[in-house]
Amino acid sequence: MKKVWAVALKEVRQILRDPLSLLMLLGLPAFMLVVFGYAISFDVEHLALGVYDRDLSPSSRDLVDSFVASGRFDLAGVYAADATLERALETGEVRVALVIPQGFGGDVASGDATAVQLLLDGTDSNTGATALGYASGFLAAWNAELQVAALKAAGVDDALQAAIAYEPRVWYNPELVSSYFLVPGLIGFILMLTSVLSTALSLVRESERGTLEQLQVAPLRAIEILLGKILPYLAAALIAVVLILVASRYLFGVVVKGSYVDLFLLTILYLVGGFGLGLLISTIADTQAVAFQIGIIAAMLPTLILSGFIFPIHNMPVALQALTYIVPARYYLVALRGVILKGTDLTPYLDQIGYLALYTFIVLMVASVRFARKRV
Helix, strand or coil, X not given: CHHHHHHHHHHHHHHHHCHHHHHHHHHHHHXXXXXXXXXXXXXXXXXXXXXXXXXXXXXXXXXXXXXXXXXXXXEEEECXXXXXXXXXXXXXXXXXXXXXXXXXXXXXXXXXXXXXXXXXXXXXXXXXXXXXXXXXXXXXXXXHHHHHHHHHHCCCHXXXXXXXXXXXXXXXXXXXXXXXXXXXXXXXXXXXXXXXXXXXXXXXXHHHHCCHHHHHHCCCXXXXXXXXXXXXXXXXXXXXXXXXXXXHHHHHXXXXXXXXXXXXHHHHHHHHHHHHHHHHHHXXXXXXXXXXXXXXXXXXXXXXXXXXXXXXXXXXCHHHHHHHHHCHHHHHHHHHHHHHHHCCCCHHHHHHHHHHHHHHHHHHHXXXXXXXXXXX
């Protein structure tokens, strides 16, 4: 361990002399969290609503006012013809169009069946599906209120009891805020990217400067050099984790409900695997540019696409689902979301921890063997 600490101390001095490495380790994770956290969101609000009201009755105006009062829709314009409303949809001026037919108010007053038309811009399928869900739920609730009012007017109050009492409760994220789901994923994505790039560029930089040869001729085993390289970056990464958690708390309201000890133990295992991958890349690349490109391909793309961070794994083709088993973020994110959002301990996630430990062990061993062969 004395040899490992000696290498680690040398690495600390080198990091302190290189402001770019220090910025990548400490400043970049928090910056990326802020940028991605505000840029990526599944919440759909303030949808531009266009209205073509052919009835112009109190009931039709009440319907439009109710849409706007829901907070999901913003009235972008009232149109006097189908052509102008269609043009507004084509130009993107409105995303949702409500067409109210003539005679709507009279049908509502008399209790007769009536209909309205809802036109949606489906170029963005996620926004379109969400808008359709908002509008359908709102219209169903509005229609139920009309039916209850009609029954009360007919004097049948005693019959107004539903057969099924529907009381939904959402656990862990009651407001269904997408940032609560995305921020833990961003933590896994950012930590993997910075851990891989920092260690990969570190060894390749030493190789380019010729200082790596001094380590190679020193009485050090390959695993001692690699561990000494990892320890300073691990300490810096844990400081970055603290900064990320503070930013998550005060910028996005994401509170860690579980144990911080469990969170950091899980994160240390994940980071060591990322550092091992970075060291492995450094044994393959000869220049920092090549190491950076390989690091982006090996760390960024799988973590972003194949980890379940954004895209559900069960919706992927079978071949891609099989590929996700070699992505460490797949296991880390499941356990991390459990600790942060559900407040559980690590007991339910022993399978994920086992897979993550196996990945870390294999990557470190392969990197150690390749580095030892490169010295010969």
